[in-house]
Amino acid sequence: METRTSSMIGRHPAVAVSGEARERLAICADSCLVCMQTCTTCADACLAEENVKGLVDCVRLNLDCADACRATASVLMRAIGGDARVARALLRACFDLCAACADMCAGHADEYAHCLICAEACRDCQHACKDLLDALL
Amino acid sequence: METRTSSMIGRHPAVAVSGEARERLAICADSCLVCMQTCTTCADACLAEENVKGLVDCVRLNLDCADACRATASVLMRAIGGDARVARALLRACFDLCAACADMCAGHADEYAHCLICAEACRDCQHACKDLLDALL
Amino acid sequence: METRTSSMIGRHPAVAVSGEARERLAICADSCLVCMQTCTTCADACLAEENVKGLVDCVRLNLDCADACRATASVLMRAIGGDARVARALLRACFDLCAACADMCAGHADEYAHCLICAEACRDCQHACKDLLDALL
Amino acid sequence: METRTSSMIGRHPAVAVSGEARERLAICADSCLVCMQTCTTCADACLAEENVKGLVDCVRLNLDCADACRATASVLMRAIGGDARVARALLRACFDLCAACADMCAGHADEYAHCLICAEACRDCQHACKDLLDALL
Numbered sequence: 001m002e003t004r005t006s007s008m009i010g011r012h013p014a015v016a017v018s019g020e021a022r023e024r025l026a027i028c029a030d031s032c033l034v035c036m037q038t039c040t041t042c043a044d045a046c047l048a049e050e051n052v053k054g055l056v057d058c059v060r061l062n063l064d065c066a067d068a069c070r071a072t073a074s075v076l077m078r079a080i081g082g083d084a085r086v087a088r089a090l091l092r093a094c095f096d097l098c099a100a101c102a103d104m105c106a107g108h109a110d111e112y113a114h115c116l117i118c119a120e121a122c123r124d125c126q127h128a129c130k131d132l133l134d135a136l137l
Numbered sequence: 138m139e140t141r142t143s144s145m146i147g148r149h150p151a152v153a154v155s156g157e158a159r160e161r162l163a164i165c166a167d168s169c170l171v172c173m174q175t176c177t178t179c180a181d182a183c184l185a186e187e188n189v190k191g192l193v194d195c196v197r198l199n200l201d202c203a204d205a206c207r208a209t210a211s212v213l214m215r216a217i218g219g220d221a222r223v224a225r226a227l228l229r230a231c232f233d234l235c236a237a238c239a240d241m242c243a244g245h246a247d248e249y250a251h252c253l254i255c256a257e258a259c260r261d262c263q264h265a266c267k268d269l270l271d272a273l274l
Numbered sequence: 275m276e277t278r279t280s281s282m283i284g285r286h287p288a289v290a291v292s293g294e295a296r297e298r299l300a301i302c303a304d305s306c307l308v309c310m311q312t313c314t315t316c317a318d319a320c321l322a323e324e325n326v327k328g329l330v331d332c333v334r335l336n337l338d339c340a341d342a343c344r345a346t347a348s349v350l351m352r353a354i355g356g357d358a359r360v361a362r363a364l365l366r367a368c369f370d371l372c373a374a375c376a377d378m379c380a381g382h383a384d385e386y387a388h389c390l391i392c393a394e395a396c397r398d399c400q401h402a403c404k405d406l407l408d409a410l411l
Numbered sequence: 412m413e414t415r416t417s418s419m420i421g422r423h424p425a426v427a428v429s430g431e432a433r434e435r436l437a438i439c440a441d442s443c444l445v446c447m448q449t450c451t452t453c454a455d456a457c458l459a460e461e462n463v464k465g466l467v468d469c470v471r472l473n474l475d476c477a478d479a480c481r482a483t484a485s486v487l488m489r490a491i492g493g494d495a496r497v498a499r500a501l502l503r504a505c506f507d508l509c510a511a512c513a514d515m516c517a518g519h520a521d522e523y524a525h526c527l528i529c530a531e532a533c534r535d536c537q538h539a540c541k542d543l544l545d546a547l548l
Contacts, residue, residue: 282448314489318491323424347448354452
C-alpha cells in the first residue's frame with residue numbers, strides 16, 4: 001500500500017537516496033510517526049490508570065521516545081534532498097530509545113493493553129531504524 | 138481499518154470523550170500526523186526545486202502547518218483523559234493553518250506533484266479539525 | 275539585554291514586521307521558549323511527587339502548554355519573513371493554554387515550588403501573546 | 412545568573428542527577444533551547460536571502476539541528492527524575508548535528524550575519540552536550 005509518505009517521497013525532485021534505502025526510509029518515517037503517537041497516547045493512558053504511581057517511569061520513557069521519533073521523522077524527510085549522514089546519529093538515538101521503551105512497556109503488557117500495543121509500535125520502529133541504518137552505511 | 142491510533146484510544150482507561158467525538162478524535166489525530174509529515178516533505182521538496190526562490194512562502198507555510206499539526210496531534214491524545222476544551226483553541230489554529238497551506242499548495246499543484254498531494258493532506262486535516270470541533274461543542 | 279533571539283531577528287533580512295511589533299515578537303518568542311521548558315520540567319517534577327495521583331491533570335496541561343508554546347515559538351520566527359497573520363491563530367491558542375496552565379499551577383503553588391515558578395512563566399507567556407496579538411492587529 | 416531552567420531544576424523533588432552533572436544539565440538544556448530557536452530563525456533568514464538557492468543545504472541542516480535540540484531539551488528535563496542514560500544517545504546525536512550545523516554556518520559567516528550568530532549558538536550547544544556527556548559517564 002502506498003502511504004502518503006511514500007507518495008510524497010516519490011514526487012520529491014531530489015534523488016540522493018534511492019532504491020532500497022529510499023523504501024526503508026519511507027517505512028522508517030512512517031514507523032516513527034506511529035511510534036510517536038502511540039507513545040504519546042500510552043503516556044496519557046498510564047496517567048489515567050489507578051496505579052499511576054507505579055507507571056511514572058513508563059510515562060517518562062514514553063515521552064522521551066515520542067520526542068526522539070518526532071525529531072527523527074522530520075530529519076528523515078530532509079535526508080532525501082540533503083545529506084543522509086546527518087540522519088544517522090538521530091537514527092541511532094531513536095533505535096536506543098525505542099528499544100528501551102519497548103522493553104519497559106513489554107514488562108507491563110499483561111496488565112495494560114495500551115502498553116502491549118505501545119511495545120509493538122516501539123519494536124517495529126526500532127527494527128525500521130536498524131534496517132535504514134544498514135541501508136545508509 | 139483500525140489504525141494504531143484508534144487501537145490505542147480503544148484501550149485508554151478514560152472515557153471523557155466517547156461515541157462520535159471519540160471516532161472523530163482518532164481520525165483528526167491521524168490526519169494531523171499525515172499532514173505534519175506531508176508538509177515537512179513538501180517543504181524539503183520545494184527546497185530541491187529549481188525555482189526555490191518562488192517557493193519560499195510555501196516552505197514557510199509548510200513548516201508552520203507541520204508545527205501546528207504536530208502540537209495538535211499530541212494535545213488530542215491527552216484530550217481523551219483530560220479536558221477536551223483545551224484542545225479546541227489548538228484545533229481552531231490547526232484548521233486555519235491547514236486551510237492557508239492547502240490554498241497555497243493548491244496554487245502550485247499544476248507544476249509540482251508534491252504540492253498537489255500536500256494540498257490534499259492539508260484539506261483532509263482541515264475538515265477533520267472542523268468535524269471534531271463540531272463534535273466537541 | 276539583547277538575547278540571541280532579538281539578535282537574530284535584528285539580522286534577519288526581511289522587514290515585514292517592524293518597530294513595536296518586532297520587539298514584542300522577540301519577547302513573545304523568548305517567553306514561549308521559557309514556558310515550554312518550564313512546563314516540561316513541571317510535568318516531570320509532578321511525576322516525581324508523592325501525590326502524583328492528584329497531579330495528573332497538571333501533568334497533562336503542562337504537556338499541552340509545552341506543545342503549544344513550542345509550535346508558537348517556531349511559527350513566530352517565520353512570521354518575520356512571512357505572513358504574520360498565520361501566526362495569530364496559534365498565538366490565540368497559546369494564550370488560552372498558558373492561561374489555563376497558569377490557573378492550574380497557581381492552584382498548587384502553595385504546596386509545590388515548581389508549580390509556583392511554572393505559573394509565573396505561563397502568566398508571562400500569556401501576557402506576551404496578548405501584547406503581540408495587539409501589535410499585529 | 413539563575414535562569415528559570417536552573418530554578419525549576421532546583422525545585423524538582425528527584426535527585427538522581429546531582430552536583431556537577433545537574434549544573435551541566437541546566438546549561439545544556441538552555442543551550443539546546445537557544446540553539447533550536449537560533450537555527451529556526453537562521454533557516455527563515457536564509458529563505459529571505461537573495462541567494463536562497465545557494466543556501467538550501469543550510470536551511471535543511473538548520474531545521475535538522477533545531478529538531479534535535481528540541482527533543483534533547485525535553486528529554487534532559489526528564490533525565491532529572493528518570494534514567495539519565497536514555498538521554499545519552501540523544502545528546503550524542505545533538506552533538507553531531509550541532510557540530511555539522513556550526514561548520515555549515517561558519518562557512519557563510521562572512522556573508523550572513525545570521526549565520527555567524529547561529530554558528531556560535533551551535534558551537535556553544537555542541538560543547539554543552541560534550542560537557543554533559545562527560546559528567547554522565
